[in-house]
Amino acid sequence: MKSLTALATLVGLIALTIGLHADTHRYVPSVFYGTFSSTHPPALRIKSGDVVTTATLDDEGGGADGKSVAQGSNPLTGPFYVEGAEPGDLLVVTIVKLEPNRSAGASTSLVAAGAIASGGLAGKPDQKRFLWTIDKSAGVVRLDLQRALPNTDWRTRFTSPVFELPLRPTLGSIGVAPAGDESPATTSGPFGGNMVSTAIAAGAKVMLPVQQPGALLYLGHGLARQGDGDITGSGVETSLDIEFSVALVKKKAWPHSSVVRPSTVIGEFAQDWPRIETDEYVVTVGSATSLNGALQHATLELHHWLDDDFGLSEKTVSLFLGQAIEYEIANVAGPSFTVVAKVRKAYLPKAR
DSSP: OOOHHHHHHHHHHHHHHHHHTOOEEEOOOOOOBSEEOSSSOOSEEEOTTOEEEEEEOOTTSBOTTSOBOSOSSSOBEEEEEETTOOTTOEEEEEEEEEEESSSEEEEOOOOOGGGSOTTSSOSOOOOOOEEEEEETTTTEEEEEHHHHSTTSOGGGTOSSOEEEEEOOOEESOEEEOOSSSOEETTOEETTEESOOOTTSSTTOEEEEEOOSTTOOEEEOOEEEEOOGGGTTSOSEEEOEEEEEEEEEEOTTTOOSOOOSSOOSSOOOSOOOSOEEEOSSEEEEEEEESSHHHHHHHHHHHHHHHHHHHSSOOHHHHHHHHHHHOEEEEEEOSSSSEEEEEEEEGGGSOOOO
16 A cells, blocks of 8 residues: 555645646536436536636526526536546535625525424415525625515514624535436435535535546535525525536545545545535535434444544544534435534544
């Protein structure tokens, strides 16, 4: 097995070579898709190291001017064909910038059945969408209660009847073409998909197992802010400008999943599901038809990653996770549940 120094040097040389030959592309989307699929024609052909600036729509197909330009739920931008990508490789997508490109977003108020017991909320389902102001200069999103629900005089109850929360742009969906049949844009799976995790923000690296030639990368709906659980089936939905880069990790050149740091062992567990690295965390995603199943899946994926790529044994991973693991309930709105498991990188022992 190669030494850690040799592996680190190899990775550095590959990165330098990629940088010397990288191109920057501007793609203005005009066609959008409702499925992750290998049958859609590539929107753009790119190569490892390239940077792309483009845009995504909101969950109902609205663009930067607020007008609808696509049908269906969570329309997708792409696909981006990555030259040389083959099944078994790993596509690392770095989100460089993520910014709302309009001054308003919308959310709903109907709490999903997966988040509350049947009959727990009285009243008829409300499909109305409520407008939030997106104030990029102040870094907040605001909902004016008097404007949203004018039948109540909210000023008699509150000095300022406004919900104001920090602006936190995230990408609702990101994924590659699945290995089998197409998957609706509202679903998630080994290919990525509608994960609605707050970890998928500017600065994040999203690691996606390649399942089709060219990978065929798709980007989905934008969120100015998203609460944990996606309990109403929406965040503050808006369109986004996005800049991202791609790096292709060949299976033959790197026989395990780590892009965080060189492994101290040959990888025992293949990466079959998306992984995310942020400035603070290493993150895994689990999905299942039950919340408990999704939590178990996310925990196992994180256990495997730490076991494989951080020099820990099975028992020491368990000792560490028992005190360090954090969870995010990403989606209970359906059709499946999604849970994120993560640990702070600062808590991990530093490699020699």
